[in-house]
Amino acid sequence: MFATALIVFRESLEAALFIGIVAAATQGLVGRSRWLGAGVAAGAFGAIVLAALAGQMSGWLDGLGQDIVNIGVLSVALAMLLWHCIWVATHTREMVADARMLGQSVQGGQRRPWALVVAVALAVLREGAETVLFVSGALTGGGPVSPGAVALAGLGGLAGGVLLGAVLYAGLARIPTRHVFSVTNVLIALLAGSLASQLARALAQAGFIEAWTQPLWDSSHLLAPDSALGTLLHAFVGYDAQPSGAQLMAYLGVLLLIVAGTRLLKHGPRTGPAVPHAAA
Secondary structure: OHHHHHHHHHHHHHHHHHHHHHHHHOOOOOOHHHHHHHHHHHHHHHHHHHHHHHHHHHHHHHHHOHHHHHHHHHHHHHHHHHHHHHHHHHOHHHHHHHHHHHHHHHHOOOOOOHHHHHHHHHHHHHHHHHHHHHHHHHHOOOOOOOHHHHHHHHHHHHHHHHHHHHHHHOOOOOOOHHHHHHHHHHHHHHHHHHHHHHHHHHHHHOOOOOOOOOEOOOOOOOOOOOOHHHHHHHHHHOOOOOOEHHHHHHHHHHHHHHHHHHHHHHHOOOOOOOOOOOOO
């Protein structure tokens, strides 16, 4: 359940920071709370609808084979995690500037207050959509889980993200946001490696890959995967007692891709306007 709490925490924190920046830039605007509240409500409603549709779609796709469904969910979740780790981590300043400029333009009269509703709704909806996909991918192939435990972990992550976002932008803490996101980026990178390993295993089980599918070792006698420590390590770093060569290559390959992509974007030229995004 750690993966669920981490993902929900990260996504809710991003949404909370975006809303906080916009709110700070529109202080004194008549009806500000009403406009922001409407945006949050609209985005949350859209995320709930998306979650419901995702559950129905998984049921519709069961006729194509559970392995195909698992592979599709894992692939989408992994792609979004990679984008999250590489793109978002290297464009935090631009995204913060975009949110601040939006608030200032509404405050100065260059934009109508409806722009706040639309921007906040899209931010909340986007983070909610990513949460649905990430959680679905993290739970796919992870064995039987309790819906109550998933809900509890999600609520804990949501509360933590919203609380930390409020504290940071209320000036009650001096924790630079870059440090907060540096820690969560490392954890999410490890989660991406875990998803890549699960995807390689799912592809092997479905018969799509045959090379390097034999277990490299068996450490279950040293650390059982269903033990408390084994479960914890699986949540943190994707521990598998019997990993195949394909799983290990997928895990390490994703980590190398994240490191290389992040360095390339950080040191590469920046051209063109920043794409509007929920602030990190």
